[in-house]
Amino acid sequence: MSVTAAEGFSAAGVTAGLKSTGRDLALVVNSGPSRQVAAVFTTNSFAAAPVLWSRQVISDGRADAVILNSGGANACTGPEGFQDTHATAERLAASLNAAGSDVSATDVAVCSTGLIGERLNMEALLPGVDEAVAALSPEAESGIAAAEAIMTTDSHYKVASLSAERFTVGGMAKGAGMLAPGMATMLAVITTDAVISQTDLDAALREAVRLSFNRADSDGCMSTNDTVIAMASGAHPEAENTRVDLEDFQQALTTVCRDLARQLIDDAEGAAHTIEVQTINAPTEEDAETVSRAVARSNLFKTAIFGQDPNWGRILSAVGTTEVEFDPNRVDVAVNGVWICLGGGIGEDRSLVDLSERTVRVLINLNAGESEATILTNDLTHDYVHENSAYST
Amino acid sequence: MSVTAAEGFSAAGVTAGLKSTGRDLALVVNSGPSRQVAAVFTTNSFAAAPVLWSRQVISDGRADAVILNSGGANACTGPEGFQDTHATAERLAASLNAAGSDVSATDVAVCSTGLIGERLNMEALLPGVDEAVAALSPEAESGIAAAEAIMTTDSHYKVASLSAERFTVGGMAKGAGMLAPGMATMLAVITTDAVISQTDLDAALREAVRLSFNRADSDGCMSTNDTVIAMASGAHPEAENTRVDLEDFQQALTTVCRDLARQLIDDAEGAAHTIEVQTINAPTEEDAETVSRAVARSNLFKTAIFGQDPNWGRILSAVGTTEVEFDPNRVDVAVNGVWICLGGGIGEDRSLVDLSERTVRVLINLNAGESEATILTNDLTHDYVHENSAYST
Numbered sequence: 093m094s095v096t097a098a099e100g101f102s103a104a105g106v107t108a109g110l111k112s113t114g115r116d117l118a119l120v121v122n123s124g125p126s127r128q129v130a131a132v133f134t135t136n137s138f139a140a141a142p143v144l145w146s147r148q149v150i151s152d153g154r155a156d157a158v159i160l161n162s163g164g165a166n167a168c169t170g171p172e173g174f175q176d177t178h179a180t181a182e183r184l185a186a187s188l189n190a191a192g193s194d195v196s197a198t199d200v201a202v203c204s205t206g207l208i209g210e211r212l213n214m215e216a217l218l219p220g221v222d223e224a225v226a227a228l229s230p231e232a233e234s235g236i237a238a239a240e241a242i243m244t245t246d247s248h249y250k251v252a253s254l255s256a257e258r259f260t261v262g263g264m265a266k267g268a269g270m271l272a273p274g275m276a277t278m279l280a281v282i283t284t285d286a287v288i289s290q291t292d293l294d295a296a297l298r299e300a301v302r303l304s305f306n307r308a309d310s311d312g313c314m315s316t317n318d319t320v321i322a323m324a325s326g327a328h329p330e331a332e333n334t335r336v337d338l339e340d341f342q343q344a345l346t347t348v349c350r351d352l353a354r355q356l357i358d359d360a361e362g363a364a365h366t367i368e369v370q371t372i373n374a375p376t377e378e379d380a381e382t383v384s385r386a387v388a389r390s391n392l393f394k395t396a397i398f399g400q401d402p403n404w405g406r407i408l409s410a411v412g413t414t415e416v417e418f419d420p421n422r423v424d425v426a427v428n429g430v431w432i433c434l435g436g437g438i439g440e441d442r443s444l445v446d447l448s449e450r451t452v453r454v455l456i457n458l459n460a461g462e463s464e465a466t467i468l469t470n471d472l473t474h475d476y477v478h479e480n481s482a483y484s485t
Numbered sequence: 486m487s488v489t490a491a492e493g494f495s496a497a498g499v500t501a502g503l504k505s506t507g508r509d510l511a512l513v514v515n516s517g518p519s520r521q522v523a524a525v526f527t528t529n530s531f532a533a534a535p536v537l538w539s540r541q542v543i544s545d546g547r548a549d550a551v552i553l554n555s556g557g558a559n560a561c562t563g564p565e566g567f568q569d570t571h572a573t574a575e576r577l578a579a580s581l582n583a584a585g586s587d588v589s590a591t592d593v594a595v596c597s598t599g600l601i602g603e604r605l606n607m608e609a610l611l612p613g614v615d616e617a618v619a620a621l622s623p624e625a626e627s628g629i630a631a632a633e634a635i636m637t638t639d640s641h642y643k644v645a646s647l648s649a650e651r652f653t654v655g656g657m658a659k660g661a662g663m664l665a666p667g668m669a670t671m672l673a674v675i676t677t678d679a680v681i682s683q684t685d686l687d688a689a690l691r692e693a694v695r696l697s698f699n700r701a702d703s704d705g706c707m708s709t710n711d712t713v714i715a716m717a718s719g720a721h722p723e724a725e726n727t728r729v730d731l732e733d734f735q736q737a738l739t740t741v742c743r744d745l746a747r748q749l750i751d752d753a754e755g756a757a758h759t760i761e762v763q764t765i766n767a768p769t770e771e772d773a774e775t776v777s778r779a780v781a782r783s784n785l786f787k788t789a790i791f792g793q794d795p796n797w798g799r800i801l802s803a804v805g806t807t808e809v810e811f812d813p814n815r816v817d818v819a820v821n822g823v824w825i826c827l828g829g830g831i832g833e834d835r836s837l838v839d840l841s842e843r844t845v846r847v848l849i850n851l852n853a854g855e856s857e858a859t860i861l862t863n864d865l866t867h868d869y870v871h872e873n874s875a876y877s878t
C-alpha cells in the first residue's frame with residue numbers, strides 16, 4: 093500500500109518529540125540492489141535547508157535513504173539550519189552503519205515540514221533518528237507509520253501503490269495547506285522495485301509530477317519545502333535484471349502520483365469541495381492548463397462554490413483574464429453536467445445544478461482547439477480562513 | 486469634491502429601479518468648450534457590452550457624456566446586451582437634445598456594474614435616462630448623487646478632487662469586490678476643466694491608472710466591466726485657453742486616482758485590514774511591483790493578517806515564488822515598523838508587532854537594486870467568504 097509495497101525498501105515512523113502529539117520522524121531506506129534516485133524540488137527562492145541539502149545528495153543519481161520530519165520546516169533558518177540538516181544526515185548514516193550498512197551521509201536525503209523560520213529541536217531529533225533505524229521494517233505497517241509521521245495539518249495519512257507484472261510502485265505524501273503550483277506544499281516519497289536507469293527514472297518522475305502534483309492547486313501558495321523523491325531498488329523478484337518497459341512504468345508512476353495528489357486536495361485545509369476544473373478544446377495543453385488554473389485561483393469562484401452557487405459569470409471572468417486565444421462568443425461552461433453557459437452567455441437553467449456533493453466538476457469548452465487539461469482545487473471556506481488565520485500563533 | 490468640482494460639468498444620480506434600493510443611474514455631462522476624453526478599460530476577454538460600446542465611443546477622442554448604471558453588469562449578454570447599451574446611448578442623446586443640446590449617441594459612453602449574465606431591465610432604465618437629464622446640475626450634491634448611483638456592495642460613495650491654480654481635477658469611483666490587477670472591478674469617472682490635448686490627457690490617464698488603480702489588488706480578480714474615463718472641458722476660468730502644465734496636471738490626476746483607489750481598498754468587501762505591501766531596493770520598478778503583488782495575492786498571508794499574525798514565513802514564501810533576482814540571505818521584512826525578518830531569517834521579536842489597527846504596512850527590502858513599488862490589498866476574512874459565497878443566490 094505504501095513506500096514498503098515495493099521490494100527492497102524498509103521504513104519507520106517514530107515519535108521524536110518535535111511536535112506536541114504523534115509521530116514526527118519518518119525514514120525510508122533502499123537496500124538495493126540499485127539505489128537510483130530522482131527528485132523534483134520547490135522552485136521557491138527561499139528553498140529550505142533540507143531542499144538545498146537534498147539537491148546536492150541526489151545530484152549524482154544515488155540515494156540510500158530519505159529521512160523526513162514534521163514539526164518544523166527548517167526554512168529561513170540560515171547556515172545553522174543547514175548544519176542541522178547535515179547533522180541529521182550524518183546521524184542517520186552513522187546509525188545505519190552501526191547496524192551493518194555502508195551508507196554515506198551524502199547519500200541521505202532529508203525533508204522537513206512545519207513552520208517556517210524556527211530552528212529544529214535537534215536534541216529531540218537526533219535520538220529519534222536512532223530510534224527510527226531501530227524500528228526499520230519492510231512491513232506494511234511500517235510504511236503506514238512513516239506516512240503518519242510526515243503529517244502536519246493533514247487529517248489522515250496518504251499512501252498509494254500499484255503493482256504490475258514486473259514492478260511495483262508505492263508512495264506516501266503529506267500536504268494540506270499551501271497546496272500550490274509548480275508543486276503543492278507537500279512532501280512525497282515514491283518507491284519502486286523496477287529495474288530502471290537513473291535518467292529514465294528522472295524523466296518519468298518529471299512527467300508524472302507535471303500531470304499530478306503540479307495540477308493540484310488548492311490555494312495558489314507554493315512552499316519553501318516541496319519535495320517529491322523517487323527511489324528505485326531494482327529488487328522485484330520477476331525483474332531478472334531486465335529494464336522495465338518505460339511506457340508501462342510511466343503509466344503506473346503517473347497513476348500513483350495522481351492518486352496521492354487527489355488525496356491531498358481531498359484533504360486540503362478547511363475545504364468543503366474538491367473541484368475538478370477541466371478545460372477542453374484549447375489551442376494547446378498549456379493553454380488548457382492556464383485557463384483551468386486561472387479559474388482554480390479565483391477567490392470569487394472558490395467562495396461561490398462554497399456557497400453552492402453555480403456562478404458562471406465568475407468562471408468566465410477568470411477565463412477572460414488569461415491571454416489564451418479563443419472566441420468569447422463560443423465558450424461553453426458546464427457545472428456538474430449542466431451547461432449553464434452557452435456561447436459566452438446564458439445557457440441552461442442554473443437551478444438544475446446540484447452542488448451538495450463533495451466533488452464538483454467544472455467543464456470549460458473553449459471551442460478553440462483540441463487540447464485539454466484538468467486542475468484540481470478546493471473551495472474557499474470559513475474553515476480555510478479559520479485554520480490559516482490561527483495556525484502559527 | 487466630485488465630478489462636478491471642475492467647471493463645465495453637470496451630473497445627476499437617480500433611481501431608475503434597476504435594483505431593489507437606492508439610486509442606480511448616474512449621468513455626467515461635459516458642456517465644454519472642449520470635450521476631450523480618454524479611457525482605460527478592462528483587458529478581460531469577456532469585456533461587457535458597455536465596454537465594447539464605450540471603446541468605440543472614445544476612439545475619436547471625444548465624448549459629451551457618460552451614463553452609468555448599477556444593478557446589472559450587462560456582461561455575457563450577447564448581441565442583445567450590446568443593443569441595450571446602444572439604446573441607452575441613443576436615449577440619452579435624444580433626451581439631451583430635446584433639452585437643447587446637440588449630442589450624438591456615438592459620443593455617449595456607457596458603463597454598467599452588477600451581476601454578470603443577466604439582461605438589464607430596459608423598461609426601467611430608459612425612462613430613468615430622461616429623469617437623469619432632468620436632474621442634471623453642476624452643484625456638488627449632484628456629483629454626490631451620481632457617486633451614490635454607481636455603488637453596488639460599496640458601503641459608501643467614493644469621491645475626490647484637487648484644485649490647482651489653473652485647473653481642477655475631480656472624480657468618483659465604485660468598486661468593492663473583484664478588485665484586481667490590470668484594474669480593480671471598478672468604474673471611475675474623472676473630470677477636469679484643464680485645457681489639454683486629447684493625446685496628453687490619454688497619456689496622463691494611463692500613467693495615473695498604472696500608479697493607482699492598477700496597484701490596488703484586493704482579491705486578484707479582474708472584472709468584465711472595469712472602466713476609468715477622464716473627460717476634459719477646458720472651462721476653468723483662469724485657463725485662458727492656454728494648455729495646462731503637464732507635470733502639474735499629471736501629479737494632480739495621479740493624486741486623485743490614488744485617493745479613489747485607496748478608498749476602494751479601504752471599503753473592500755469583508756476586509757478587516759488595508760495592507761500596504763511596499764517592496765524597496767528591487768532591481769526594477771516592475772520587479773518591485775511583482776514582489777509586492779505576489780505577497781498581496783497570497784491567501785495564506787492574507788488570512789494571517791486577518792488573524793493578526795505577523796507571519797513573515799508566508800511573506801518570504803510568496804516573495805520566493807517570483808522570478809525576480811535577489812539574494813535570499815539579504816532580504817529583510819518589516820511589519821508595522823518591526824523588522825521581524827533580517828537577512829532571510831529570524832529578526833526582531835514578532836510579538837512586538839501590533840496588528841490591531843486597520844492599516845498594516847509590510848516593507849520588503851530586497852537589497853538588490855534601487856526601485857520600489859507599493860500594492861494596496863486587503864486581508865482574507867470570514868466576512869469576505871460570507872459576502873462572496875452568498876452574493877448572487
